[in-house]
Amino acid sequence: MREKTTLASLSPYVPGKPLAEVQQAFDLAKVVKLASNENPFGSSKKVQAALKEALGDLEYYPDGGAKALKTKLVEFLGVKENQLLIGAGLDDVIQIISRSLLNPGDEIIVADPTFSQYELHGVIEGAEVVKVPVDSQGLMDLAGMLAAITDQTKIIWLCNPNNPTGTYIPQREIASFIAKVPSDVLVISDEAYQEYVTCEAESTSLPLLGTYANLLVMRTFSKAYGLAGLRIGYAVIPEQLGRAFEIVRPPFNTSSLAQRGAIVALEDQSFIAQTVAVNRLEMAKWETFMAAHGLTYYTSQANFIFFDTQKDSHLLAQKLMATGFIVRAGLRPGWLRITVGHEEDNQQLRQTLAPLLASEQ
Template identity: 45%
Template sequence: MRWKEQLLTLTPYQPGKTIGEVKRQYGLKDITKLASNENPFGCSKVVLEVLQKAAHFEKYPDGYATEFRFQLAKFLKVQPDQLIFGNGSDEIIQIISRALLDERYNTVMATPTFSQYKHNAIIDGAKSIREIPLIDGEHDLTAMLNAIDDKTNVVWLCSPNNPTGAYIPEDKLINFLNMVPKSTLVVLDEAYYEYVVAEDYYNSIELLKDYQNLIVLRTFSKIYGLASFRVGYGVSHPDVIRALEPARGPFNTNTLGQLVAANAIKDQAFVNSCRKANREGLQQYYDFCEENGLNYFPSQANFILIDFDREGNEVFQYLIERGYIVRSGNALGFPTSVRITVGSKEQNEGLIQLLKEYVSQIKAHS
């Protein structure tokens, strides 16, 4: 068969190890997974109540997500035709790449950042992929601007950035948007938007009024605790959405996903409580790092990247053998670090205790 050449050099997205997989491999009964930036507190009770009444699974989903569309538009204070839905925001990334990238056009992104920007650009045969190194975990917006030319069709911004947790301040983002050519789509990936507490974080929905070449991506997989339902969305100018829609597959968001997402936004008290608990959990890790002289990136997301100055896989292996799954920095562009999802207070305490033991062992042998 004559496969696309670029596919032959790619590997599929590698998610973190599952709890069942770790139990079987290491013979453990209790596993704590803090690897995939999931919400340790689950989802809103409102969602659980709605699920008990769900029915009519023999019918196809609403391909236009009509009810969900109108409820989300009202919640965001935008027009219904400003929304596009995806099987997670990952699919919208794929849709954007499919619609705008081929051998004629290039794309600009930070590095390290979310891997799917580059992955899809390669599959779609982008002319070139211009990766601009982070500076202290943050986007180098000046260098990214300098990389843009008349063949740049998409620029990817991840704020807060995965895997560093750093965000783009409002003044820097606005200056950047003012300089980007109107023919270039700026994708602002806000998967962790609801966790942000920084005072100088921008209001991306308001920015859409002034920048028609901007699309904002968000998801219900993180703070809303609905990762298994795979619902993400993009918000942009109606012309942008209209152009992207033909690249979206029919019935790409399922009936239950639409239902639970529409009801999840009604419980902002749950969102606020998760945000508060997340900040408290981050502080537990900050204190641990300060006490042990470890470098880390202050995070506006629900994870923290800690540099142990050791092979990331080594730290990962030490923890997984003891029942804690985290994410090695080797696969994330930070080979001496691990990325840890912030868990409940008790989960964080258990993991930090193991990390203290690990650090003590290293110091004893150095």
């Protein structure tokens, strides 16, 4: 038996260690996971109550068309139902898009660094991945992306705010960029962290959908909404791509619990507002810490901060794990990404991190 040839250069995703495993390995009373950009404040209490009520119908397949969730999103976003693609998290949405559109020899353009799944699924489908490095401030180089477009370019992935840098491109610059992109090239704005943006009132590319037919916008319930465990996300798509996406999308790709949780989550925007307010307050403390220790970091509009430790970040992450803090290394040599957590956890992590940064490795 032979595997697909495009898989030869790829490696399976390696998930982080479970909390219980870390706790046992290091004999810790408490472990704080700040590696995957989940919401440390959990999810809406209204969602938790609704999920308990929904446990009685698990013998039935979910609504394959996610009709009720689409109806709620139409109301919430002001879009049409046939503009919506629902997926088991954005990983699923990215896979559906890539499988629907990419042929061997096509090209996709991504920032470097950015979310790894764009490249992974491009390579699986036989596409060439063109990487455009972020600038000195960690911002996507839109001019460089425009210059990288060729006749083979099929998709341009914009993660905004970008993961792992956390940096954000204002919507006027996004609009100017799309206006210069050929109409047969799909521009995808991944807004997984959109709810956390505070530097701009209109922090979404959704209003641009009416102007640009080659724009697609993605959102998730895994981050600010705190529903990462349910696996639910969506895209607002060009209508002409709906048929292709629905052919590729598995018929029951999102569970009934995930659909119900997402509906109720949208109804509790006060939870989102509180999450964002606390995140911004705690982010300011991290920025003060970075400046005090002379560390290079990128200004983040997400719920994490990415910084240069000036050390072996893998070793540093291991040392932090031994003290009960799980953070993310490996996204760029020497750099760590830390999710913003609860006030007391953030403070304890900074107190633990400071002497490690000052020590010689």
